[in-house]
Amino acid sequence: MRAALYGSDGFFVRDHAGPARHFRTSVHASPLFAGAMARLIERVDDGLGGPAAFDLVDVGAGRGELLTTLLPMLPGGLRERVRPVAVELAPRPPGLDPRISWRREIPADITGLLVATEWLDNVPIDVVETDEDGELRKVLVDRHTGVETLGGPADAADRFWLRRWWPGPGRIEIGWPRDAAWAEAVSSVRRGAALCVDYGHRRAERPPLGTLTGYREGRQVTPVPDGSCDVTAHVAVDSAATAAGHPYKMISQRKALRALGIDGARPPLDLARTDPAAYLRALAAAGSAAELIDPDGLGAHWWLWHEIDVSIRDTMTP
Known part of the structure; x- marks a missing residue:
């Protein structure tokens, strides 16, 4: 990575x-x-x-x-x-x-x-995964194909962190x-x-x-x-x-x-009647705000x- x-x-x-x-x-x-x-x-x-x-x-x-x-x-x-x-x-x-x-x-x-x-x-980061025997092993990946395999056991530092911060088995991002x-x-x-x-x-x-x-x-x-x-x-x-x-x-x-x-609130419709250009600008800003x-x-x-x-x-x- x-x-x-x-x-x-x-x-x-x-x-x-x-x-x-x-x-x-x-x-x-x-x-x-x-x-x-x-x-x-x-x-x-x-x-x-x-x-x-x-x-x-x-x-x-x-x-x-x-x-x-x-x-x-x-x-x-x-x-x-x-x-x-x-x-x-x-x-x-x-x-x-x-x-x-x-x-x-x-x-x-x-x-x-x-x-x-x-x-x-x-x-x-490294990723570890629980194998079929319940052991945590590092996930290895081929740099060119993205194909994953399981490698050696998780490091001590990885285990220390996940015991506190990532409970349960599965795929864990350290x-x-x-x-x-x-x-x-x-x-x-x-x-x-x-x-x-x-x-x-x-x-x-x-x-x-x-x-x-x-x-x-x-x-x-x-x-x-x-x-x-x-x-x-x-x-x-x-x-x-x-x-x-x-x-x-x-x-x-x-x-x-x-x-x-x-x-993200829409501008009042009254603005469209009194100042259409300002209304369109405010409407565009409301759309941007809604995305954020x-x-x-x-x-x-x-x-x-x-x-x-x-x-x-x-x-x-x-």
Whole structure:
């Protein structure tokens, strides 16, 4: 999985068009998502007392779409103080706003906001499966065909994690690498907040057959790890939340975006009579908002929120 996604010919580094060509995230769906992030940034900035420099770090930045859309939405005074950083293994895309710093590693001593939108689901993991004798064995996969076989027994670290976080037999996606990645990311925030937005599940709702899948050209495909497609699995969000070592809030994207002013409500019909053009614009915005908060789609994402050495008002309170 690591080679397929991040190797020299991996999925996230080989395609100049970036992930947007293959799958649709909240960032790609509508600028309303960036607008909600802008309002959240203002709240974090208020909580920090308006620091001279506000670090805005986007982990798994794709081709910089979120930062590019978001920066012009910030109020002037805050926009001048923001230091935008895109963390991504792919090369810096041509034409990117020169204000955006591009790097492969998460910076240390962040004062501001770290956000990771659909990043943890692409942190490589192992999969184990219960064999006919009830033993947990690693799932091996042919890199070119995607054909799976059972290999050796699960590692001690895998067993330790699953005893707490993934009860019962079946096909298990080992989550501790994501826990470690998220804990390291959150530890880089000295003061401020960290936000993870991703598909996920909690202990009582683990899928017995797992969630590992692939995406290519906008379609769900067999997750063949040859670099030609995205290989992804949902995140054990409760495990990641606990591993970060800070208090957290965890709610659905639907509830979070509604708390930030995105409700998907249709504009009043009176507007169609008095200002038809404005009505059509508002109707289009309502459609975009509905996609972002769809409980069977992007609205089902989890928002995992940590505040570090700061208290932030009205954060994602429905």
